[in-house]
Amino acid sequence: xxxxxxxxxxxxxxxxxxxxxxxxxxxxxxxxxxxxxxxxxxxxxxxxxxxxxxxxxxxxxxxxxxxxxxxxxxxxxxxxxxxxxxxxxxxxxxxx
Numbered sequence: 001x002x003x004x005x006x007x008x009x010x011x012x013x014x015x016x017x018x019x020x021x022x023x024x025x026x027x028x029x030x031x032x033x034x035x036x037x038x039x040x041x042x043x044x045x046x047x048x049x050x051x052x053x054x055x056x057x058x059x060x061x062x063x064x065x066x067x068x069x070x071x072x073x074x075x076x077x078x079x080x081x082x083x084x085x086x087x088x089x090x091x092x093x094x095x096x
Contacts, residue, residue, distance in 0.1 A: 012051060012075065012082070013051060014051050014052060014053040015054075016056075017053055017057075017086055018087070019052045019053065019059060019090065020049070020050050020051040020052075020082055020083070021047035021048065021072075021084075021085065022080060023045060023046075023047045023082070023083065024046040044066055044067065044069060045066075045068075045069050045083070046064060046065065047064070047067070047083060048062065048063070048064055048065075049061050049064075049065055050082070052087075053087075058093075059087065064093065064094040064096070065090050065092065065094065066090070066094060067083070067089055071083075072084055072089060
């Protein structure tokens with residue numbers, strides 16, 4: 001008799017100095033009024049750090065960050081697009 005597979009929640013646990021970032025909405029405005037367009041001249045994207053490896057210093061899950069559009073690896077898990085990239089590729093943390 002076959003058992004029904006149980007649904008599982010997929011998650012990535014980054015190693016070393018890698019971070020997992022979930023893409024932010026296409027356009028966001030910070031409380032200070034800084035507008036971050038989706039394209040940012042088509043070179044940068046913003047997102048929320050959802051996991052950080054043990055050697056990824058200076059960032060924590062929940063941080064909103066800016067990174068080059070072409071850095072890292074695009075991953076699709078559980079219907080959401082995520083980016084896995086090295087900590088050194090993060091440009092800045094966005095403070096609201």
